[in-house]
Amino acid sequence: MTVDSNDNILVTGFNQEESLIFLRITEKGELAKTFGNNGMTAIRGIGEDVSVKTVSHQSDGKVLVGGTYYYRTAESRFSDMYLVRITSTGELDEGFGEQGIIRFKMGFKNYSSLSVLEDQSILFFLPSSPGMIVKLKSDGSLDEGYGKDGKFSLVYDNLNFSVIQFFVLSDNSLMCMARTMIEGRDKWCCFKITPTGSFD
Numbered sequence: 233m234t235v236d237s238n239d240n241i242l243v244t245g246f247n248q249e250e251s252l253i254f255l256r257i258t259e260k261g262e263l264a265k266t267f268g269n270n271g272m273t274a275i276r277g278i279g280e281d282v283s284v285k286t287v288s289h290q291s292d293g294k295v296l297v298g299g300t301y302y303y304r305t306a307e308s309r310f311s312d313m314y315l316v317r318i319t320s321t322g323e324l325d326e327g328f329g330e331q332g333i334i335r336f337k338m339g340f341k342n343y344s345s346l347s348v349l350e351d352q353s354i355l356f357f358l359p360s361s362p363g364m365i366v367k368l369k370s371d372g373s374l375d376e377g378y379g380k381d382g383k384f385s386l387v388y389d390n391l392n393f394s395v396i397q398f399f400v401l402s403d404n405s406l407m408c409m410a411r412t413m414i415e416g417r418d419k420w421c422c423f424k425i426t427p428t429g430s431f432d
Contacts, residue, residue, distance in 0.1 A: 239259040240264060252299075254297075255272050268323070273318060278316070284297060285300065290348050297318075298346055299314060303337075315368075347398075353369055354369075363395050365395075384425070388431055408422065
């Protein structure tokens with residue numbers, strides 16, 4: 233559950249039909265009639281066992297939702313990440329990804345956090361080892377000017393870092409709190425990432 237800049241409540245979840253569900257409730261506790269179908273939107277077709285991990289409201293009223301799902305091939309069943317963007321009226325944003333949905337299929341398993349920058353580009357962190365920052369343009373495509381082809385691995389001096397918390401600074405650089413292992417011990421540290429995806 234999240235709250236937007238107009239104090240509307242957005243409830244996000246999923247049902248047994250594998251649909252991603254959005255409910256918008258006004259500050260008076262009523263369903264927002266201008267959102268979706270009388271306050272509710274159902275997004276179908278993402279995949280199997282859909283889960284919600286992160287929700288972010290954009291300044292233009294659009295909403296980003298990220299999570300995991302499963303898909304099948306002839307040989308096996310795989311876990312993957314998705315990202316969905318809906319408009320302020322509860323419809324899939326067709327200018328984002330593939331008709332409003334991105335299915336990454338790049339070996340990513342989970343989000344740790346998601347942030348929308350002022351230009352509507354998107355940053356998200358992956359809690360892998362090493363951790364990774366991925367930057368997308370506002371249309372959902374990888375920002376190839378960030379890190380290496382839109383991805384920046386958090387490896388420095390043979391140490392692998394996993395980000396726990398971060399802050400976006402005024403110039404779009406990032407101040408990060410992270411953890412790593414040094415000589416078998418869990419250590420905490422802080423570092424800064426430039427707006428183009430490198431250690432500062």
